[in-house]
Amino acid sequence: MQLEQKNVLLGISGGIAAYKTPDLVRKLTAVGANVRVVMTDSAKEFVSPLALQAVSGNKISNSLLDEDAEAAMGHIELARWADVFLLAPATANVMAKLTHGLADDLLTTLALATPAPIIIAPAMNQQMWAAPATLENTEKLKARGLSFIGPASGEQACGDIGYGRMVEPEDIVKFLLEYDFEDQASEQIFAGKKIMITAGPTREALDPVRYVTNHSSGKMGYALAEVARDLGAEVTLVSGPVNLNPPKNIVCNQVVSAQDMLDSVMRDITHQDIFIACAAVADFRLAEVPTHKVKKKEGLLTLSFEQNPDILKTVAALNKKPFTLGFAAETNDVEAYARGKLERKNLDMIAANDVSSTDLGFNSDRNALTVITKHNKTDLPPASKKALAKELLTLLHIEYSNQK
Structure with a gap:
């Protein structure tokens, strides 16, 4: 099985789709993946870190300025640990930061520090997804080798209908199971x-x-x-x-x-x-x-x-x-x-x-x-x-x- 014993680092940013992530973690661990979670501050407004810790079995990482972690360069260790870095949901804001190489929190710092492949599952309002800036950022990220899954189309939390929904957890797991990413253990x-x-x-x-x-x-x-x-x-x-x-x-x-x-x-x-x-x-x-x-x-x-x-x-x-x-x-x-x-x-x-x-x-x-x-x-x-x-x-x- 493609995810058996793989280290999946899950990055969660602040969107309503974050409520799906405990189910995503549960499904990833069910197919044998080792999952660790890093959250932005805004993500914690949509999903409980305690819930994610319970389903992953690992401490949730959030702050780049965690003194205990940084004493041992914790963010670098986490970046090296990952076989794949999955951003789900990835907001328009996070995508823009990745495009311009910003690293102002733990999630974006890890995106720059990890040698692992990065997979993005976008989630945002349909108009934001269709905005020229977001489309341009998407193309730039794809050109750098980042992979995308979704977004899906359908009714959104705001009532709009269109592309921008995060794909369902089972579809993300299926994507990863079929994804031919290089095993980072070969580094x-x-x-x-x-x-x-x-x-x-x-x-x-x-x-x-x-x-x-x-x-x-x-x-x-x-x-x-x-x-x-x-x-x-x-x-x-x-x-x-x-x-x-x-x-x-x-x-x-x-x-x-x-x-x-x-x-x-x-x-x-x-x-x-x-x-x-x-x-x-x-x-x-x-x-x-x-x-x-x-x-x-x-x-x-x-x-x-x-x-x-x-x-x-x-x-x-x-x-x-x-x-x-x-x-x-x-x-x-x-x-x-x-x-x-x-x-x-x-x-x-x-x-x-x-x-x-x-x-x-x-x-x-x-x-x-x-x-x-x-x-x-x-x-x-x-x-x-x-x-x-x-x-x-x-x-x-x-x-x-x-x-x-």
Whole structure:
């Protein structure tokens, strides 16, 4: 399906047709799209931001001068996140701003900042649509490669009849499903870079037939590997035991234990530009593994464990270390533990997630992350792991570029 896992940024401007947008968002998410919404101030007079947040599952963006967002260049991140920027409804005023390159609010700034294709669903009085200025603006925008859907003809809120109505949500979704827009995941922001990613769990032997492990499915690490590949990187994936097929056009080194994973990582780490430690590596291993199966007996069985090597800390301690991104899977005090890990292991960035819920994290196809660097914090709300991988790698690229 064309919109499966696509990131649709919906821009809503101030027209009566804005009342249709919650239904539009609902229909977009029903076909698998990830939707985020940006509104003008006047749009909030026609539709509730709370309603749009409820149906999209994401915070609504409105102000270009949001201090929390701008501390991390939020508008640029949102512009990069989008696979397609849909303006629905697009008023005559917004179209005029786009024509002349104005950027006096968040919506119009995003229109200038995004590399994604822009699709416009106009909505205005029929006389405004027929006005020479609007027709001229439409032709100029089309000449720049912007696409239009509608407007439709019919009775309008003002009582006039003619072209100017926003097309219905189901028609917009159908248009997007059939639209041959270039997948922005192919933007080669990591061209020429080598990225190594660890994924999945490790297994630590108790005897020749038993082992201890954890619930990691490897889905997040594999999603990161696929997206990094699509973004132009030469990817090496070091994977613990998972029930996933190795991604195409990626070097995949399959390992079992934490020591195996460390050995595989260190063989090629000096040639890597970026290291992403997404694997859930066992902290401990049996001090001495029996050579024969341990037989059942009455009473307690006492086992002695020793610490496994810390792969991420080892890489981050190298004299010429790559850019290091770690993960912190926690069940409580998530941000505090993540910040401690960032400092203690000398990382460049850490992605923290709460794995206490069965709906997100381990074994789920969805996740939510809090991404922390020495100077910034960005919350990535619940989404598919593929979508989160793209958002996380976009943040990583910004931080990596700023360090060069």
